[in-house]
Amino acid sequence: MAVTPVLPRVPYEVRICSSTGSVTTGEPPLGLTTPWGLQALDDADTVLVTGHEAFREPPPPEVADALRACVERGCRTAAIGTGTFTLAATGILDGRWATTAWPNLPELARLHPQVEVVPVGTPSVEDGPFLTAAGLFGGLDLCVDLVERDHGVQTAATTVRQLMTPLHDSAVTDREELEREITDRTDIGPTRAWAEANLHRPLTLSDMAAHARVSVSSLTRRFRAQTGLPPLQFLLRARLHKAQLLLENTHTPIDRIAVQSGFGSPANLRHHFHRLTGMTPSAYRGMFHGFAAMVSMTGQEDGEER
Structure with a gap:
């Protein structure tokens, strides 16, 4: 039972499990004896698959079966970094969004095309009962999120403060900023x-x-x-979308569309519009209105035939 001195009322029973009884990882190699076998997963509430060196290889059949069994009984299942490859190899992430350490994202998409791989920049992803994280800090974000779900925001913030204090003992401002960021999980x-x-x-x-x-x-x-x-990228996409709607549904002049959508000037609108769509605003409007007119004419002809 893992109990911290600052959070004595928030116990977790942590079991490090493997199919072989030991784990070797890191450089230089670090050996770790695992007192629990896969049977320890039978009553686990949360299963967390960590990154490992053999992530490109399919997991042993008994490991894959144990993970599938956990999912079938509704266990919360998560992976950090290259641990996502292990979950993907079992088939339980098929058709779901997931992420991994950013250098390995292309490889995850290539080896497991049935998984919807989230682009670079997303620290953690949740899809149904599955959570995956990108690397060390994504893993921290994921684990703190689990603590928050189980015990609330304040407990999660305290956990982060205790984790970071030994690393940044003199950087009080950094700790306080990190605590504010973790504490604020408002939509x-x-x-x-x-x-x-x-x-x-x-x-x-x-x-x-x-x-x-x-x-x-x-x-x-x-x-x-x-x-x-x-x-700022979200703003740019939102402004593009508003400009597209105005071009599609109104005859508003280009200079007024530039102001209403937030691009400011026609030149700025044309620059971003062409960069993101490959077309000028005028060409886009002409194409869309031409298509709408063609559809309208087809509808009239169908009515006449009837």
């Missing part, structure tokens, strides 16, 4: 909606962070986790 949906309603304004990161009542670094972290994009 940024309201700030996204506010930004989308104010695209015509020259919004900055500071403006968005002030609306969300978090630091700029916390805002960036939350946006990446919940949208897959940094805040």
